[in-house]
Amino acid sequence: MPDVRRRLVLWTLAFGTLAFLAVIGAPLVGTTRIDFARVFDRSVRFADNVDAQIFFIARLPRALAAALVGATLAAAGVVLQALLRNPLATPFTLGVSAGAALGAMLAISLRLHLSLWGVSAITGASFVGSLVAVAIVYALARARHQGFSTNVLLLAGVTLNSFFSALILFVQYLADPSEALRTMRWLMGDLDVAGYAPILAALPLAAIAGAAFVWLPRSLNLLSLDADAAATRGVNVVRVQQVAFFSASVATGAAVSLGGPIGFIGIIVPHLVRLMVGADHRVVLPASALVGAAFLVVCDVLARTVMAPQELPVGIITALVGGPFFLWLLVRQK
Amino acid sequence: MLRADNVTYVHRAARAPVAGSRRGAGLSGSADFRPLPGVQQVSVSIDRGGSVALLGPNGSGKTTLLRLLAGLIKPQSGRVTLDGLDVAAIGRRELARRLAVVPQETHLAFDFTVLEVALMGRHPHLGAFELEGPRDLAIAREALDATGTAHLGDRVFATLSGGEKQRVVIASALAQQAGVLLLDEPTASLDLGYQLEIGALVSRLNLERGLTVVVATHDLNFAASLCRALVLIRDGHVQAAGPTEDTLTADRIRALYGVTAEVHFHQAAGHLTVVPLGKATHA
Numbered sequence: 249m250p251d252v253r254r255r256l257v258l259w260t261l262a263f264g265t266l267a268f269l270a271v272i273g274a275p276l277v278g279t280t281r282i283d284f285a286r287v288f289d290r291s292v293r294f295a296d297n298v299d300a301q302i303f304f305i306a307r308l309p310r311a312l313a314a315a316l317v318g319a320t321l322a323a324a325g326v327v328l329q330a331l332l333r334n335p336l337a338t339p340f341t342l343g344v345s346a347g348a349a350l351g352a353m354l355a356i357s358l359r360l361h362l363s364l365w366g367v368s369a370i371t372g373a374s375f376v377g378s379l380v381a382v383a384i385v386y387a388l389a390r391a392r393h394q395g396f397s398t399n400v401l402l403l404a405g406v407t408l409n410s411f412f413s414a415l416i417l418f419v420q421y422l423a424d425p426s427e428a429l430r431t432m433r434w435l436m437g438d439l440d441v442a443g444y445a446p447i448l449a450a451l452p453l454a455a456i457a458g459a460a461f462v463w464l465p466r467s468l469n470l471l472s473l474d475a476d477a478a479a480t481r482g483v484n485v486v487r488v489q490q491v492a493f494f495s496a497s498v499a500t501g502a503a504v505s506l507g508g509p510i511g512f513i514g515i516i517v518p519h520l521v522r523l524m525v526g527a528d529h530r531v532v533l534p535a536s537a538l539v540g541a542a543f544l545v546v547c548d549v550l551a552r553t554v555m556a557p558q559e560l561p562v563g564i565i566t567a568l569v570g571g572p573f574f575l576w577l578l579v580r581q582k
Numbered sequence: 583m584l585r586a587d588n589v590t591y592v593h594r595a596a597r598a599p600v601a602g603s604r605r606g607a608g609l610s611g612s613a614d615f616r617p618l619p620g621v622q623q624v625s626v627s628i629d630r631g632g633s634v635a636l637l638g639p640n641g642s643g644k645t646t647l648l649r650l651l652a653g654l655i656k657p658q659s660g661r662v663t664l665d666g667l668d669v670a671a672i673g674r675r676e677l678a679r680r681l682a683v684v685p686q687e688t689h690l691a692f693d694f695t696v697l698e699v700a701l702m703g704r705h706p707h708l709g710a711f712e713l714e715g716p717r718d719l720a721i722a723r724e725a726l727d728a729t730g731t732a733h734l735g736d737r738v739f740a741t742l743s744g745g746e747k748q749r750v751v752i753a754s755a756l757a758q759q760a761g762v763l764l765l766d767e768p769t770a771s772l773d774l775g776y777q778l779e780i781g782a783l784v785s786r787l788n789l790e791r792g793l794t795v796v797v798a799t800h801d802l803n804f805a806a807s808l809c810r811a812l813v814l815i816r817d818g819h820v821q822a823a824g825p826t827e828d829t830l831t832a833d834r835i836r837a838l839y840g841v842t843a844e845v846h847f848h849q850a851a852g853h854l855t856v857v858p859l860g861k862a863t864h865a
Contacts, residue, residue, distance in 0.1 A: 252714065256713075329691075335691065469702060470702055472692050472694065473699075474685075476654055476685065480654065480682060480683040481702060481706060482679070482705050483674065526694075526698075527692040527693045528694070
């Protein structure tokens with residue numbers, strides 16, 4: 249907290265630059281080589297500039313989607329870890345992603361091919377699924393106590409996760425093989441958004457969550473003491489917990505419906521960031537969003553290129569990096 | 583002045599009829615047979631600058647009373663007032679500028695530094711998006727100074743010893759610049775050396791800074807050394823209250839805890855001391 253202003257500016261600038269470079273650099277990488285100077289060559293018309301077309305139409309949406317998904321998942325991870333006072337919590341702990349996945353599975357299996365303003369039915373259904381999960385978990389957490397029980401929240405989330413997973417398996421079991429393959433592919437995470445529309449659709453949701461993320465951090469610091477200690481220092485604990493829960497859930501729902509349940513970002517990134525910037529959530533939260541953006545963009549580049557021309561699902565890359573990292577954290581945490 | 587007037591708070595679990603409790607009557611020691619937690623029709627009054635200990639056996643209701651005084655729970659009847667204002671209506675931020683609480687133990691979920699923990703006490707003084715300024719930093723450093731923890735400023739809180747942690751938490755409470763300090767068994771998890779250290783610190787804050795101090799504790803000697811008045815609570819009711827030298831007697835200790843004890847004025851210590859002799863045969 250000392251010099252929090254200076255540290256906030258410094259780290260935001262540093263990680264902001266990193267995220268920006270990743271987003272600009274990622275579209276330059278791929279099976280078809282393109283030249284950076286050519287992309288921004290204004291003397292050639294856009295219609296004739298193949299490099300610019302590849303950059304702006306084929307690859308940039310994907311990099312932006314990765315950045316948005318990475319940023320929201322990392323930020324949601326920070327908020328949920330503070331809410332549950334558990335550094336090992338992830339955005340998927342509370343069942344939001346399982347709800348989203350179930351929604352997407354149903355849309356795929358029922359062959360909903362509608363789309364609205366360029367947003368597919370799968371994306372829409374997965375967001376609705378995440379909201380249903382959020383509502384169930386929240387109702388349970390409210391029902392048991394006068395206030396808001398984070399213990400019940402955690403248990404309800406974990407239980408709902410496995411329940412929804414069972415339903416997902418059931419839907420997959422009934423689906424025909426080609427659909428089962430599509431659902432499998434969706435579950436592995438896929439940032440191939442095919443245009444800017446899905447990103448623009450997710451943006452308002454991310455912005456709502458983002459506004460909450462600006463208001464929350466100092467209260468999240470105090471919640472790390474515990475609920476009573478925060479209350480006696482002037483925090484309206486129940487309101488903060490509600491805002492934290494809903495904003496993190498909306499952010500997760502938006503991210504998952506855009507890119508699928510891409511694992512481990514919500515835990516790797518906040519931890520790495522805390523190692524660098526300390527514990528203060530006022531720095532950790534924006535820094536994690538920026539590092540999360542950069543991290544997922546880079547992972548997606550790896551996913552596109554490691555086995556080129558074949559593409560790996562980006563969720564496999566983040567899991568391969570994240571799994572060992574998570575275990576290392578567990579061992580390190582005495 | 584901090585007052586509780588006829589406050590009653592009975593925990594929900596204890597109030598609600600327990601399903602199947604009749605059939606389970608043989609199972610003594612099950613959750614159904616816990617001593618009734620909470621307080622009933624309790625009144626206490628603590629003057630500005632006073633030092634009061636809440637004493638009583640486990641489950642007597644002293645922690646409930648402390649939580650009521652802190653505004654953490656609302657009384658089901660009666661009311662708690664601080665300087666004439668209803669604690670339940672005053673608002674969390676405003677209350678935090680008038681009253682601070684030190685719990686028995688503090689575990690931080692993340693690796694905040696000692697200075698950061700002290701600065702958390704500034705929360706009720708800051709606007710929603712405001713960052714701490716030089717004045718807040720000065721107040722936090724001064725609070726660390728007062729508790730003898732200034733040299734630990736950059737250490738991670740979780741790496742401190744129990745006694746150091748407790749002093750830092752007291753510093754964080756001091757940074758709130760509140761006139762009232764409530765402590766819930768502040769020495770229960772500390773060894774003898776740290777107990778004395780915390781006792782001396784709280785005593786100094788009371789005498790030199792005029793802080794109103796209320797301590798819930800099991801440690802009778804700690805209470806006698808620190809507090810000029812005692813409130814004895816058993817089964818949710820106040821058994822006795824008054825100046826320490828009148829209230830801390832062998833008879834009262836026997837009635838409160840079912841324990842035979844000797845109470846002497848100890849010249850070197852400068853306060854009453856209690857030597858427990860054993861469980862009383864007729865409590």
